[in-house]
Amino acid sequence: MAISMVRARTISMVLGGALLIACGVLMILNDTLEGILWLEVLLGLGLFGGGLFEFLGMRKPLKDERTERIGTRAATYSWYSLLVLVSFFAMVFGFGGGDKMTMSQAVGVLLIAMVVSILGFNWYLGRRGDVE
């Protein structure tokens, strides 16, 4: 029961992550935030967020101190990377780079970076075994 629930939530997270990345790619390629894209982003967020905390070992039924420690550190690294990325975008737009990249493309890049960075850092730290 517990295992099947965890599996379902992992699938939900993978589907949500894929949907968010797809939305990000569409934003970059089509340069738009219009249409039903916001609805897809919300759906992706719901699916991704719903399974993320179990995946990172932060919530029962499979709460685990090592996975939780790694997940917490991965979230911290991900947040910091995004802070750097947002600051970079602020500089790009601040120095008049708005003709090179539009706001919707920047949002698309951020959406992809958020999903990829937390999963990437979690995978990397998980392979190392610990955060020390």
Next chain:
Amino acid sequence: MRTTIKEHRARLNLTQEQLAEKVGVRRETIVFLEKGKYNPSLRLARDISLVLGVSIEELFLFDDEEEKKE
């Protein structure tokens, strides 16, 4: 850090999965513990020592302690 969890687990015929279930962690955590790649919390160390019936000092051997003994 080195651990003797594997030896004590084998003595009690426990699989990694069974030990993980008894102390409430995922099997991967036991795998990394046995490899000495994960520093557990004091609570987890105590839970494992209770299940395996040995003291924490016998389970976890630190390199600096071994050097001191030598």
